[in-house]
Structure formats: structure tokens, C-alpha cells
Amino acid sequence: MQSRIKKAWGVAVIAVLLLTADQALKIWIKTHMQLHDSIHVFPWFQIYFTENAGMAFGMEFLDKRILSIFRILAVTVIAVYIVRLIRHDVKFGYIACIGLIFAGAFGNIIDSVLYGVIFDHSYGQIASFVPQGEGYAPLLYGKVVDMLYFPLIHADLPEWVPVWGGKDFIFFRPIFNLADSAICVGFALLLLFYRKTAIRKLHMNTES
Numbered sequence: 001m002q003s004r005i006k007k008a009w010g011v012a013v014i015a016v017l018l019l020t021a022d023q024a025l026k027i028w029i030k031t032h033m034q035l036h037d038s039i040h041v042f043p044w045f046q047i048y049f050t051e052n053a054g055m056a057f058g059m060e061f062l063d064k065r066i067l068s069i070f071r072i073l074a075v076t077v078i079a080v081y082i083v084r085l086i087r088h089d090v091k092f093g094y095i096a097c098i099g100l101i102f103a104g105a106f107g108n109i110i111d112s113v114l115y116g117v118i119f120d121h122s123y124g125q126i127a128s129f130v131p132q133g134e135g136y137a138p139l140l141y142g143k144v145v146d147m148l149y150f151p152l153i154h155a156d157l158p159e160w161v162p163v164w165g166g167k168d169f170i171f172f173r174p175i176f177n178l179a180d181s182a183i184c185v186g187f188a189l190l191l192l193f194y195r196k197t198a199i200r201k202l203h204m205n206t207e208s
Helices: 002-032 064-087 092-118 178-193 195-207
Strands: 038-042 045-052 144-149 153-156 168-171
Touching: 002 064, 002 092, 002 144, 002 178, 064 092, 092 144, 092 178, 144 178, 178 195
Parallel strands: none
Antiparallel strands: 038 045, 045 144, 153 168
């Protein structure tokens, strides 16, 4: 019993700390920068304010409302899964990985569901909190705030390079946020250290 309580508190602390950091950074960006403003921290790292209506790393391929509802359902399923893991006293490392994925998904849900309602737009202005009904989008239609940009390599490729020769080349192009990072780190740790555990748990769930 004590072990399960400690694991529950542990994953809760991870989720709360990550959500707090994610939302604090996003709110600071929204209230201090205009859309597409950037702060050059290092030559290979920028705080670059952008917004997207899609999934991680700016990908867009679903209707916004459907995507927001899908995210809510996915986070609900993950939360139920975490509770089951704690009840079965699974290793905390595995639970923590799922907790990272949960916190990341929940962090982006907050943007999608609420930001359009509580903020005005960031086009050519610094956004601010607004009264109900004056936001830039209806409920569930908010955009996810991204800001972490790592253009590790930026160069013009030689003409002899097939397809991309003579073009501007940037590696790494995606702009993302802390929530995206938590999801990716959670999945990466699962694959590196808990792949067998994940397969076993998935097999048990399908049988039940």
C-alpha cells in the first residue's frame, strides 16, 4: 500500500511540475512576444514564437475540434492507465514514462481548449488576457504555443546535391514546446528501458 501511495505521489509531482513549467513558459511567450518574434539564445538555439493548430511539432492534418476532442479522450485513457499501473504496483520508472506522456498531452490540451477563449490574437501585437467572448477563437479551437527552435545546422547546400542542391538547408527545423518534449522523452525512455514491460502490459490489457 505504501509503495503504491509513493508511486501515485511521484507521478503526480512529475506531472504537476512539467505542466507548471510548460504553461508558465507558454503564458510568458504569449504575453511578452508577438507572433514570429525570436530571441537568439545561442547560434544553435532560439526562442521563436509560433502557434499551430495541429499535433506535435506543428503537424496539421485533422479538423481542429476533432483534434481537441481526440486529445481529451487520449489523456483520459492515459490517466486511467496510470491508475491501473499504480494499483498493480508496476515499476515506478515505467509509470513515470507514462506520466511524462500524460503531462505533455495534457499541456497541449490546455492550449487547444482554453487559449482561444482567454487570450486575444498575437498577430502584430502582444496578446493579453481578455474577458469571456473576446478571445481569438471559440472553445476547443485554440492554437498550441511553440517556442523551442534548434537550427543546429544552417547552410546552402552545394549544387551537386540531388533534389536539395543550391537550396537553404536547416537542421533541425521543427519548433516545439516543453509538452512535446515530454511526450517524446516519455516514448523514448519506454523504447530504451521498458519495451518488454510495455509489450507485456499491452498484451495483458488486450486479454482482459
